Amino acid sequence: MSIKKEKCVQKTDEQLVKLTLKNQDWFFCIVRRYEGKLLGYIRRISGVGQQEAEDVLQDVFLKIYQNLNDFDPDLKFSSWIYRITHNQVISNYRKIKARPQSIFVDNENIFDGIASGLDLNREVNLRELRKVIRRALTRIDKKYREVLILKFLEEKDYQEISDILKRPSGTVAAQIKRGKEKLKKELLTQNLL
Amino acid sequence: MKKNFNQGVLRKIKERALRPRPRWEFLFKNYAIWAGAVLALLVAGLAFAVILHMFLNNDWDLYRQTGSGFLAFLFLIIPYVWLLFLAILIALVYYDLRHTKKGYRLTLSTIIAAAFLASVILGGLFYNLGLGGQIDDLCSERIPFYNALLQHRILLWHNPLNGLLAGVIIKVEGGDIFLLKDLGQTTWRVLGADAQKPTRLEIVPGLRVKILGEVIGQQEFKATAIRPLVGPGGPTMLHFLPPHR
Numbered sequence: 001m002s003i004k005k006e007k008c009v010q011k012t013d014e015q016l017v018k019l020t021l022k023n024q025d026w027f028f029c030i031v032r033r034y035e036g037k038l039l040g041y042i043r044r045i046s047g048v049g050q051q052e053a054e055d056v057l058q059d060v061f062l063k064i065y066q067n068l069n070d071f072d073p074d075l076k077f078s079s080w081i082y083r084i085t086h087n088q089v090i091s092n093y094r095k096i097k098a099r100p101q102s103i104f105v106d107n108e109n110i111f112d113g114i115a116s117g118l119d120l121n122r123e124v125n126l127r128e129l130r131k132v133i134r135r136a137l138t139r140i141d142k143k144y145r146e147v148l149i150l151k152f153l154e155e156k157d158y159q160e161i162s163d164i165l166k167r168p169s170g171t172v173a174a175q176i177k178r179g180k181e182k183l184k185k186e187l188l189t190q191n192l193l
Numbered sequence: 194m195k196k197n198f199n200q201g202v203l204r205k206i207k208e209r210a211l212r213p214r215p216r217w218e219f220l221f222k223n224y225a226i227w228a229g230a231v232l233a234l235l236v237a238g239l240a241f242a243v244i245l246h247m248f249l250n251n252d253w254d255l256y257r258q259t260g261s262g263f264l265a266f267l268f269l270i271i272p273y274v275w276l277l278f279l280a281i282l283i284a285l286v287y288y289d290l291r292h293t294k295k296g297y298r299l300t301l302s303t304i305i306a307a308a309f310l311a312s313v314i315l316g317g318l319f320y321n322l323g324l325g326g327q328i329d330d331l332c333s334e335r336i337p338f339y340n341a342l343l344q345h346r347i348l349l350w351h352n353p354l355n356g357l358l359a360g361v362i363i364k365v366e367g368g369d370i371f372l373l374k375d376l377g378q379t380t381w382r383v384l385g386a387d388a389q390k391p392t393r394l395e396i397v398p399g400l401r402v403k404i405l406g407e408v409i410g411q412q413e414f415k416a417t418a419i420r421p422l423v424g425p426g427g428p429t430m431l432h433f434l435p436p437h438r
Contacts, residue, residue: 021213024206031199054198061202062211069216072294166297 003028013077017068024065031061034078037154038085044149046089047138060088079163082154086146086164136186144179151176223294230289234311237282239328240275241316246325247272247346252403252420269349274342283308350403350422351376358383358414359403359422362396371396373404373414381414388416 008029011019016033019026038060042053064081071080137145150156150164158176162169205211251270286308290296296304319325332339340347350359353375360375369385383404385396394402401422409415 025203027206028199028203031202035198057198058202058205062205062209065206066211066214067219068213070214070219074295162298168298168300170300 005032008032014073017071017077020065021068027061027065030064030081034081035061037078038081041082041085041149041154042089044153045086045146046093048093056088056092057085059092060085063088075163076160079156079160082150082156082160082164083166132187133183136183139186140179140182144175144182147172147175148179148183226289226292230286230293233282233285233289234308235315237279237286237308237312238315238319239324240279240282241312242319242325243328244272244275244279244325245316245320246329247275249320250326266349270346272343272346279312283312347376347422353381353408353414356405356407356417357403358406358416360401362398362400362402364398365396369396373402379412381412383414383416384409385416385419388419390419391421394419394421 003025008016011029013030013033016026016029020030035057039050039053039057042048042056042060043050046053046056048056060081064084067084071077137148140148146165147161150161156164158169158172161167161172161176165172167175247270283305287301287304290299290304290308316325347359350357352358358373358375358381360373360381362371363374363380364372366372366382369388371383371385373381373383375381383406385404388404388406394400396402396419403420403422404414404416405418405420406414406416
């Protein structure tokens with residue numbers, strides 16, 4: 001049996017999980033719903049290219065499928081699969097300790113959130129500003145980069161970030177605040193502003 | 194994104210004949226982590242009961258006799274080994290709780306404070322049930338290095354020239370005069386007729402006692418107070434302590 005795309009739209013994530021546990025063909029809907037978002041996320045946090053990111057994404061979906069019974073409905077499904085994705089990326093790149101050379105984005109506008117969050121001088125050319133933020137993000141500590149990417153580029157709220165990174169929400173809030181300060185400092189010290 | 198990436202994922206699942214892991218596996222793992230946390234907390238409670246036992250059965254009123262200040266006395270009687278053990282257990286509780294499904298939502302300080310409070314409450318309960326003393330005695334008898342680890346507490350009583358003596362009664366001569374082998378294996382003749390002692394304390398061979406008093410002659414000690422020697426000690430430790438100061 002193959003599932004029609006239209007049928008996917010009508011179902012919530014939780015319903016799709018239950019349906020997939022009965023019939024694996026429904027997993028198609030989950031993959032379809034999240035493949036774009038997760039691919040972008042993998043590229044943003046790892047800095048790898050499209051092909052490599054797709055390989056990681058495939059492993060992520062296989063892991064999600066195998067661990068479906070571990071999904072806790074108290075969490076948002078998206079938080080849960082972002083967590084699996086995050087962990088997979090970490091375990092893939094732990095050995096080489098890679099740091100992204102540039103932050104991948106599919107839409108430059110998403111940097112505007114960071115720019116307004118940093119309370120930067122808006123007189124700066126917006127296009128230039130997006131470019132420098134993108135560069136500065138690669139230079140700050142991983143723990144701050146992770147929360148800033150989730151907050152501003154993935155547009156997750158504090159609780160979701162806490163659930164994805166498995167950190168207390170108070171810690172997440174503090175890291176976002178500190179991360180913004182670090183980013184601003186990085187922009188200033190590198191004369192990126 | 195490759196065309197039909199999603200179909201590719203499904204194909205891989207079928208090719209590898211993957212199946213979702215059964216729910217019981219995850220439940221089992223989660224329950225095992227919780228069981229580990231509860232067990233560590235119970236043992237932490239027992240450790241706290243022993244610490245409580247050691248503190249409450251200390252002769253706080255006697256610290257002046259030791260010739261040291263209160264702080265120095267305190268540092269001498271602190272049961273470091275048990276405190277270290279308690280700290281390890283609390284760290285274990287933290288590790289376990291942090292690995293439960295929602296454990297990451299709690300901060301380090303919250304978990305540590307809650308685990309410590311729980312071990313204090315459990316420890317108080319276990320102490321009232323007499324477990325603190327029993328565990329201490331059991332460790333003293335069964336664990337070869339236990340007495341050595343806690344000997345600094347007992348050594349406090351290995352100071353006859355300052356009026357502190359401890360050991361095992363080896364012979365009773367009558368009229369509250371007895372022979373005592375001290376922690377350095379020196380035999381003392383103790384005159385205990387005028388000594389204060391708990392009403393239920395019976396001077397018999399084999400009894401471990403600590404004695405306050407003064408040296409009145411060649412290996413002769415006049416006791417002003419005799420108390421049972423609670424805690425680590427006993428015949429085994431007589432073999433490793435140095436001669437008295």
